[in-house]
Amino acid sequence: MKTSVLEISNATVPGRIAGVSLALAPGVMAGLVGPNGSGKSTLLHVAAGLLPPEPGGGVQWNGVPLARIPILERGRRATWVPQEAHFEFGFTVRSVVAQGRYAHDDDGKHVDETLARFDLTALAHRPVNRLSGGERQRVLLARAHATAAPLQLWDEPLAALDPRHALKILLLGNKHTRAGGTLLFSLHDLRMAYILDMVVVMHEGRLRAAGKPADVLTPELLLDVFGVRAEITSSLSFALP
């Protein structure tokens, strides 16, 4: 059996999440869903090593406890994208994306290619605090992409994006995981969650279910967790031209 890229065991952060255990294998694109306040952001913080769980719980990356992984090595293995793309300072778009290479001796690799991939080349010299919300979100995702870290943890990456950019980000996530990387990202669009390899459902700070979307997102669970009645209908679908 393959070692989990990410293994969270019995993680508790008082008042936020309780006794959460989760394992993600290499090559998996997983969606983290749950109502507002159910603990998705908290779980992503814990997974990224930004918030320690209470004693008795732990996080491992590739079978190694986080406490034993030096900080720069952490930066090479995993990256986290915050929910809110807010910048205090007016660094240029290019310099923020280049920060993604910090744990690689600031080697500048992938930066121009990443700017192009995220449609940011024309904005490369613009201060990040003078961008639209969706543009700022793309800058943070581009910085995460530039790290080339195998474990990508994104908090609501699609929330501010237009349909074309949202689709591009999903396709990049798919490419990353097909190449053996792992992606865990939170989202509110349950229809989108159906196309992923795995879905993880949080409810009131606890992990309610994890597995294949069709097995997990049953009408009973959707009613119980989200308070919505689900119905399968035909709907609009998009593809890049």
Ligand SMILES: Nc1ncnc2c1ncn2[C@@H]1O[C@H](COP(=O)(O)OP(=O)(O)OP(=O)(O)O)[C@@H](O)[C@H]1O
């Ligand atoms: N910094 C904090 N300090 C204390 N409690 C917090 C903090 N941030 C969030 N919480 C609480 O922890 C719980 C989980 O919040 P979290 O942000 O993880 O939820 P979420 O599922 O990401 O929500 P949303 O969908 O609204 O982004 C909520 O009850 C929230 O009020």
